[in-house]
Amino acid sequence: MGLGEYVGAAERIEEALRLAPSMSPVGFALVLGAADWLFAGMSTPVPASVLPHLAAPHLDARHRADLSNDEAYQRGLAWATRDINPTVALLQQEGSEAFTVYDYALDSLAEQARRVPDVTWPILIRHASPQDLVDVGYVAHVFHGQSWVARKAWKKAASSAENDAAPYAIVFLGRLFEEQGKVEDAKASYQQALDSGHTDAVPLAALHLGDLLKQHGDVTGARTAYERAAYSTNTWIAVKAHIGTASLLEEQGDVEGAKAAYQQAIDSRDTELAPLAEVSLGYLLRQQGDAEGAKAAYQRAIEFGDTDWAPFAHLGLGAALKELGDLEGAKAAYQQAIDSGHTDAARLAGDCLELLTAERQLLLMLKELGDERP
16 A cells, blocks of 8 residues: 555545544444454454354444344444445455454554443453453553453463463562552462463562562562562563562662672663662662762763653762762752652752752851951
């Protein structure tokens, strides 16, 4: 499809979606139902037998009856699948017994931030594969706040014989239990995932178990879990485990052990987590009176250019430079944190800059008073 043809089709799709409620309520409902299927995380086209059930929540009682009337249903389906141009229809047939939504139409509907109807979730769970159940649960929980859906989807996936889906579903169930304050259920789920032996799910479960045990004061158990997670081939999980270990050792007063663990995270050069480790190391070094070492750590963190951690690195750098007596450098570092616009770092840097300014004014006043004395 050429650019001009694509633009023309896009305009006709937008017009069709705008006019759809009045032109063909049933056809539009079929498109929306198929879109719900895809928005919820399903990876396959919608089976033709399921499509009417997905469309029903998008119709009032009068038009909902048309879904059971073969003639009215076929008219709606014909409208939804009619050619907008030779290669484009809102609802496109996939094989002989399934449908999907044309990409541009799906994107347009996504921009409207439509929510998947509550009555649709059980339909999805009933027809989802084990891997789709993992994804549906994630979408329902994270993007729609439907924890009840996530629990049903993940429990069904966890009880399946699918070697890849089940362990991940068990880990996600543990996270859900943890969020709901069900600590023992969370521990049991993580342990079940650990017992699965799954190459990727085991270190993820170990990481979450380490965080949970650390939070509840089980230092030995947390460290054991972090050590297991640190062997993951997934860099993100391994680095998170090193940072978790470092934080744990820092709280226990093992400064050298904490430094070594932070350094392991830094050495990974992970663009997301290495700057966090540098900022954390900088704070630890400042606490130990090593302002020079802290300064170097904060500068290295800034060099990563991470928009989340660079503002905090500038904030810490300001504090380190202040301790080293470089008040102009501290002022500049605080200002960079403020200029970042980061909600938390900018606010804290503003407070620090005000305090620094007040302290400098006080020093000047005291100096002037000293100069005036005979």
